[in-house]
Amino acid sequence: MAKKEYAFYPGCSSQLKASASNYLVSTNSICKSLDIKLTEIPDWNCCGASVGYCEGGELPRIAINARNFAQAETHLPGQDIVATCAACWLSARESKERLDGSAQLLKETNEALAAAGLHYNGGANVRHMVEVLIEDFGYDGLKAPMKKSLEGLKIAGYVGCQTNRPFGIDGESFENPMYLDKMVETLGGEALTKYEQKVTCCGGALAFSEPEKSQKQIRDIVESAYDHGAEMIVTPCPLCQANVEVYQSEINKKQGTKFNMPVVYYSQLMTVAYGGSAKDAALDGQLIKAEKLEKIAGK
Amino acid sequence: MTTANTNAIERYRNNFLKEVEANVEEGHMVKMCMQCGVCAGSCPLGPAWQHSPQKIFMMIRAGKRDEVLGSDSMFMCTSCYNCMVRCPRQLPITHIMHGLANYAHRLGLAPKGQPTRDFATLFWNNAIKKGRVNELMLTLRHYFRGGLVSGIKEALGMQSVGLGLFMAKRLNPMEIFGGHGVKDLKGFHAIIAKAKEIEDRKKGFTA
Amino acid sequence: MTASIATNQAILVVGGGISGMTAALEAAECGKQVILVEKTPVLGGRTARLYRYFPKMCHPTCGLEINLRRIKQNRNIRLMTMTEVTAVAGSRGNYSVTLKVSPRFVNENCTACGKCGEAVTTEVSNPWNYGLDKMKAAYLPHNMAHPQRFVIDPSIVGTPEGEKAKAACPVGAVDLDMKEESVTLQVGAVIYATGWRPYDAAKIQPYGYGRYRNVITSLEFERLADPQGPTGGKILRPGDGKEAKNVAFIQCAGSRDENHLRHCSRICCMASLKQTQYVREAFGDAGKSTVYYIDIRAIDRFEDFYQMVQKDATVSFVKSKVAKIVENAENGNPVLHGVDTEGYHRYAVEHDLVVLAVGMEPEITGVKLPDDVILDSSNFIEGSKDGGMFGAGAASSPLDVNRAVQSATAASLHAIQVIRKTASTEAA
Numbered sequence: 038m039a040k041k042e043y044a045f046y047p048g049c050s051s052q053l054k055a056s057a058s059n060y061l062v063s064t065n066s067i068c069k070s071l072d073i074k075l076t077e078i079p080d081w082n083c084c085g086a087s088v089g090y091c092e093g094g095e096l097p098r099i100a101i102n103a104r105n106f107a108q109a110e111t112h113l114p115g116q117d118i119v120a121t122c123a124a125c126w127l128s129a130r131e132s133k134e135r136l137d138g139s140a141q142l143l144k145e146t147n148e149a150l151a152a153a154g155l156h157y158n159g160g161a162n163v164r165h166m167v168e169v170l171i172e173d174f175g176y177d178g179l180k181a182p183m184k185k186s187l188e189g190l191k192i193a194g195y196v197g198c199q200t201n202r203p204f205g206i207d208g209e210s211f212e213n214p215m216y217l218d219k220m221v222e223t224l225g226g227e228a229l230t231k232y233e234q235k236v237t238c239c240g241g242a243l244a245f246s247e248p249e250k251s252q253k254q255i256r257d258i259v260e261s262a263y264d265h266g267a268e269m270i271v272t273p274c275p276l277c278q279a280n281v282e283v284y285q286s287e288i289n290k291k292q293g294t295k296f297n298m299p300v301v302y303y304s305q306l307m308t309v310a311y312g313g314s315a316k317d318a319a320l321d322g323q324l325i326k327a328e329k330l331e332k333i334a335g336k
Numbered sequence: 337m338t339t340a341n342t343n344a345i346e347r348y349r350n351n352f353l354k355e356v357e358a359n360v361e362e363g364h365m366v367k368m369c370m371q372c373g374v375c376a377g378s379c380p381l382g383p384a385w386q387h388s389p390q391k392i393f394m395m396i397r398a399g400k401r402d403e404v405l406g407s408d409s410m411f412m413c414t415s416c417y418n419c420m421v422r423c424p425r426q427l428p429i430t431h432i433m434h435g436l437a438n439y440a441h442r443l444g445l446a447p448k449g450q451p452t453r454d455f456a457t458l459f460w461n462n463a464i465k466k467g468r469v470n471e472l473m474l475t476l477r478h479y480f481r482g483g484l485v486s487g488i489k490e491a492l493g494m495q496s497v498g499l500g501l502f503m504a505k506r507l508n509p510m511e512i513f514g515g516h517g518v519k520d521l522k523g524f525h526a527i528i529a530k531a532k533e534i535e536d537r538k539k540g541f542t543a
Numbered sequence: 544m545t546a547s548i549a550t551n552q553a554i555l556v557v558g559g560g561i562s563g564m565t566a567a568l569e570a571a572e573c574g575k576q577v578i579l580v581e582k583t584p585v586l587g588g589r590t591a592r593l594y595r596y597f598p599k600m601c602h603p604t605c606g607l608e609i610n611l612r613r614i615k616q617n618r619n620i621r622l623m624t625m626t627e628v629t630a631v632a633g634s635r636g637n638y639s640v641t642l643k644v645s646p647r648f649v650n651e652n653c654t655a656c657g658k659c660g661e662a663v664t665t666e667v668s669n670p671w672n673y674g675l676d677k678m679k680a681a682y683l684p685h686n687m688a689h690p691q692r693f694v695i696d697p698s699i700v701g702t703p704e705g706e707k708a709k710a711a712c713p714v715g716a717v718d719l720d721m722k723e724e725s726v727t728l729q730v731g732a733v734i735y736a737t738g739w740r741p742y743d744a745a746k747i748q749p750y751g752y753g754r755y756r757n758v759i760t761s762l763e764f765e766r767l768a769d770p771q772g773p774t775g776g777k778i779l780r781p782g783d784g785k786e787a788k789n790v791a792f793i794q795c796a797g798s799r800d801e802n803h804l805r806h807c808s809r810i811c812c813m814a815s816l817k818q819t820q821y822v823r824e825a826f827g828d829a830g831k832s833t834v835y836y837i838d839i840r841a842i843d844r845f846e847d848f849y850q851m852v853q854k855d856a857t858v859s860f861v862k863s864k865v866a867k868i869v870e871n872a873e874n875g876n877p878v879l880h881g882v883d884t885e886g887y888h889r890y891a892v893e894h895d896l897v898v899l900a901v902g903m904e905p906e907i908t909g910v911k912l913p914d915d916v917i918l919d920s921s922n923f924i925e926g927s928k929d930g931g932m933f934g935a936g937a938a939s940s941p942l943d944v945n946r947a948v949q950s951a952t953a954a955s956l957h958a959i960q961v962i963r964k965t966a967s968t969e970a971a
């Protein structure tokens with residue numbers, strides 16, 4: 038039996054061939070090394086994300102999250118729900134806290150769930166994958182399966198917003214969380230702890246609808262990483278990853294910059310340090326190749 | 337003007353704060369604001385919008401219904417939660433901004449053609465249709481929202497992005513024909529319909 | 544060693560700041576027996592570490608001097624420094640208190656000649672200057688210290704450095720064998736004059752205290768302005784020792800904030816107004832102070848002071864709670880970001896130095912007090928259920944010195960009444 042078991046909420050972007058599929062592949066790799074068993078919540082649905090507010094409103098958004106909770110409660114009793122996407126984690130956890138805080142809301146939600154023959158009892162515990170790694174395994178525990186050191190790699194830890202605010206990971210500060218840096222150091226890499234854009238918002242969904250405005254943010258995020266001598270950026274969030282990686286070419290075109298900064302997930306770094314191949318780490322999924330990491334993986 | 341809007345005007349007359357408290361997500365917290373300005377200084381896209389949260393809350397108290405519900409500022413919120421963790425009065429600012437956007441949108445008062453409003457609507461509809469987001473359709477719909485010609489232009493502008501993602505196996509062209517989805521779609525839709533019904537009744541969107 | 548002094552006619556005053564000294568003197572000058580215990584090696588509390596006092600801008604030393612003289616002359620006061628209360632049992636008129644006395648490693652023979660300090664080389668962080676500088680591990684806390692007796696830092700006891708201090712002392716005052724002691728006493732009433740401490744500025748994350756060297760607290764700024772402070776009274780910023788001519792004051796740093804202290808700390812508006820005048824004093828018209836505030840709370844008689852500062856052309860006011868500070872990596876200047884709520888102008892302004900007007904929280908926050916003691920929602924002491932224990936000064940509310948003294952006098956009178964009642968019932 039696996040050492041730890043969780044009810045897994047992959048979220049839309051981490052599905053196969055979705056924009057964060059590389060996140061999923063590498064997460065599976067590290068779970069194997071750490072002896073974690075993730076079981077997908079049967080027939081899970083989208084959380085509605087932050088931008089769902091406009092059309093979705095309050096109760097429908099909470100109800101669809103509660104549907105996932107109800108499924109987990111029934112089929113994977115006693116297991117914490119773990120999300121890899123910051124936005125999923127946030128929507129789910131926010132829904133959970135609202136439901137915990139109001140009997141009336143829970144009642145209305147269950148009225149809605151009843152339409153599909155479901156019921157939520159109120160016992161969900163929603164966590165982010167990083168939380169699980171840091172709190173349940175600890176930095177020392179994360180070191181255990183290491184086969185290679187990421188020695189010499191200079192990495193800027195870009196935390197973004199939603200893995201950080203309003204809930205935060207492991208009680209860390211909102212303005213200067215250190216956990217990504219600590220993870221990088223655990224893996225033997227060089228964490229650029231003075232990187233000052235680590236919690237700057239990339240624009241989130243507005244990178245899509247208001248590209249001009251968000252690209253200024255993204256430019257700052259990448260530029261500062263260069264200023265600190267970073268060779269790559271690491272993130273815990275699929276939307277952050279996508280926004281910061283994908284728009285670099287756009288910014289280059291419009292503003293004449295020469296950005297070519299790889300943006301990887303912590304799970305990809307870990308996979309490589311745990312001896313996984315470039316394929317296990319889904320490094321083929323990068324738009325901007327993380328060559329230095331590939332090289333270590335090939336060693 | 338929507339009937340819901342006429343009804344709301346009729347019902348709350350000159351008390352917009354009351355209207356917000358009753359109908360907007362977390363609206364009851366608006367009155368706690370002490371106008372310190374921290375939230376206003378925290379928005380990442382702040383320079384691009386007209387009304388900061390602080391200003392919006394002030395306008396609510398001043399009864400500026402048309403200005404608030406017609407503002408595009410709520411749609412400029414990136415959900416970064418900077419304001420919320422800093423607010424000395426612990427107002428759930430992000431949620432109130434979302435709630436106001438939703439309310440304005442539902443009453444038909446939100447600015448027409450506001451890109452985030454349109455995108456957010458697209459997003460929700462896309463997610464609801466199958467229970468999971470179809471990223472390709474979402475992208476295509478977004479680019480073609482302004483019609484075929486401008487859509488092709490925009491999509492071409494971003495084609496390096498889309499193509500790259502496609503090559504990196506992170507956008508699935510097959511998604512056009514369906515793609516991921518929830519198996520119990522009927523149940524999923526029934527839940528949303530019921531939840532919407534309850535909420536609409538409470539917020540006066542239905543008679 | 545456990546000494547026991549039985550006298551329920553005595554009053555215990557905990558804390559030797561301005562409030563504790565006042566309360567002790569009021570009672571002692573009425574002929575009551577007072578035991579005054581102070582946790583640090585010296586009397587004076589926080590006020591002794593201020594450069595100047597508002598509203599008259601005098602130096603706190605003169606007031607301190609008068610009080611110290613009165614204390615030295617009064618035989619009814621028994622002073623115990625480096626002493627903390629660890630337990631209080633019993634009830635009104637009849638308390639049994641346990642005190643913990645930490646070793647000073649220097650006895651009464653000390654003449655404060657300073658030879659031990661010259662002999663040792665080890666340096667430790669100097670709490671008198673809020674850790675802005677270091678001092679020798681054999682030290683006199685400050686020039687006017689009462690008692691005028693050196694202290695040996697425990698870190699050098701049992702090391703050759705400790706032996707050096709001992710060898711240097713011409714009067715054999717260094718006693719490295721001193722041990723922590725526990726003392727139990729009987730008293731009739733207790734006054735808590737334990738004062739306040741600055742709210743931990745590092746918790747106000749967006750301002751980067753601890754991350755940015757040129758962001759300091761208002762208390763540290765008092766020390767920078769003081770000629771006896773770490774910079775000899777020059778306003779030099781900690782980051783690079785550069786003169787800080789363009790200073791920003793951020794009000795309500797940690798106060799009036801549900802994430803930190805809920806209460807208004809009441810003195811910090813006045814403190815910042817006062818400190819703008821330190822900048823003027825140091826740099827004349829070349830100095831520049833900017834006060835970022837939600838609203839200025841300069842209550843009643845302080846309104847004049849506020850008006851005086853408003854007229855000063857080197858001081859400007861921005862109505863805005865600063866959203867965040869970032870550091871300009873090139874010159875180390877803090878850059879303040881926010882929105883001016885008068886007109887909603889967005890700003891990003893660079894200053895040489897930022898002073899956080901940190902809030903006051905009770906020093907006893909987190910300390911276990913007798914169950915009978917009643918605290919308000921911010922942990923300030925309101926009194927006790929049995930009516931025999933009282934809060935005085937900043938331990939009871941965020942007060943300026945004048946109001947702290949009034950409050951201490953009131954607490955002292957209440958304590959005297961308790962003693963009187965006990966005496967009369969016992970006589971009957």
Ligand SMILES: Cc1cc2nc3c(=O)[nH]c(=O)nc-3n(C[C@H](O)[C@H](O)[C@H](O)COP(=O)(O)OP(=O)(O)OC[C@H]3O[C@@H](n4cnc5c(N)ncnc54)[C@H](O)[C@@H]3O)c2cc1C
Nearest residue numbers: 558560561562582588589596597738739936937942943944
């Ligand atoms: C930046 C700043 C500037 C200020 N400037 C002015 C000014 O210009 N004018 C003015 O009127 N006011 C000023 N104040 C306010 C002033 O500092 C207080 O009014 C004053 O310190 C209150 O004195 P106190 O004796 O009540 O407390 P404290 O000065 O805090 O003294 C308490 C004493 O109790 C001791 N103690 C604490 N706990 C224990 C314990 N458990 N056992 C034994 N002893 C203990 C402490 O060591 C200390 O010596 C200023 C405050 C700040 C923050």
Ligand code: SF4
Nearest residue numbers: 048049050084124125
């Ligand atoms: S946040 Fe995004 S990825 Fe996560 S479930 Fe919701 S839509 Fe899907």
Ligand code: SF4
Nearest residue numbers: 197198199241276277
């Ligand atoms: S940084 Fe961007 S993607 Fe990441 S959470 Fe913030 S808005 Fe979302």
Ligand code: SF4
Nearest residue numbers: 369370372373375423
């Ligand atoms: S931060 Fe909070 S209290 Fe301050 S203006 Fe914004 S909502 Fe109001």
Ligand code: SF4
Nearest residue numbers: 379413414416417419
């Ligand atoms: S959550 Fe929205 S309102 Fe709050 S700071 Fe971010 S963008 Fe502004």
Ligand code: SF4
Nearest residue numbers: 653654656657659712
């Ligand atoms: S302890 Fe001795 S050497 Fe040190 S100051 Fe006192 S008398 Fe002088």
Ligand code: SF4
Nearest residue numbers: 795798808809811812
């Ligand atoms: S006195 Fe002024 S600075 Fe201090 S908490 Fe009150 S309002 Fe804020």
